[in-house]
Amino acid sequence: RIAARIWAALGDARTVLNVGAGTGSYEPPGRDVIAVEPSALMRAQRPAGAAPCVAAAAERLPFQDRSFDAAMAVSTIHHWQDPIAGLREMRRVARRVVVFTCSSSDTAWRRRFWLTRDYLPEVADFSVGRPSLTEQARAIGARMEPVLIPWDCADGFFEAYWRRPEAYLDDRVRRGVSVWARVGPDAEQRAVRSLRDDLVSGRWAERNLDLVALDAAELGLRLLVT
Numbered sequence: 001r002i003a004a005r006i007w008a009a010l011g012d013a014r015t016v017l018n019v020g021a022g023t024g025s026y027e028p029p030g031r032d033v034i035a036v037e038p039s040a041l042m043r044a045q046r047p048a049g050a051a052p053c054v055a056a057a058a059e060r061l062p063f064q065d066r067s068f069d070a071a072m073a074v075s076t077i078h079h080w081q082d083p084i085a086g087l088r089e090m091r092r093v094a095r096r097v098v099v100f101t102c103s104s105s106d107t108a109w110r111r112r113f114w115l116t117r118d119y120l121p122e123v124a125d126f127s128v129g130r131p132s133l134t135e136q137a138r139a140i141g142a143r144m145e146p147v148l149i150p151w152d153c154a155d156g157f158f159e160a161y162w163r164r165p166e167a168y169l170d171d172r173v174r175r176g177v178s179v180w181a182r183v184g185p186d187a188e189q190r191a192v193r194s195l196r197d198d199l200v201s202g203r204w205a206e207r208n209l210d211l212v213a214l215d216a217a218e219l220g221l222r223l224l225v226t
Contacts, residue, residue, distance in 0.1 A: 002149075006026055009225050011070070015031070016034075017070070018034070018072050019058045020073050020076030020080070020086075023047070024047070024050045026074040028072075033051035035052065035053040036054050036061065038055060043055065058089060059081060063093045064093070065093065067093050068094040070096040071098075073086075073100070075101065084131055096226055097225070097226040098223065099224040102158075102219075102222065103222060115191075115195075118194075137224050141226055144224060146221070146222060148218055159217075159219045159220075169195065174192075
């Protein structure tokens, strides 16, 4: 469902550049896609038949102006050394830009999401010195569209299991999300222990009674669309 939102935002674009593409999970079918990924490890994990992938960074895209109908970036800006430079590069090489990201600098978002509020306050440190979502949108003249997360979201990103807290106890789930590597093993194990204890005792359920009736949650995810 989130992939469908991203693909719809691409409009009628036929040629698409996927920046910070990783393994290509969100690459749209039926379009001519070129991927950009600086990590050799990520490039090696791209499946057979995936779009061709160029080794490059978002801040220095090796393409001429207006080479693509659209450029997209999905859950990757937090890895970029210079997000504003990367976004401007996307705007340079494409007529349309679509970015799926999170307003991690928004303290209201961190309070709404119980995992950052009660177990991983370290996530707040990630936004220090980073441009806000408003600054990112302004840099490319984009509008911001909120993206709600369905309770049964299968995409596996950090916030996806907001109504299924037991999932965060699973090593396989955490290994698929870069946030856990960024906070470090000590913070990770502390958070997991605390969450496990609160699930057993019922404290988690008491604190988050309001989530049970929600089919989707607003946790700061946004589409930036030019």
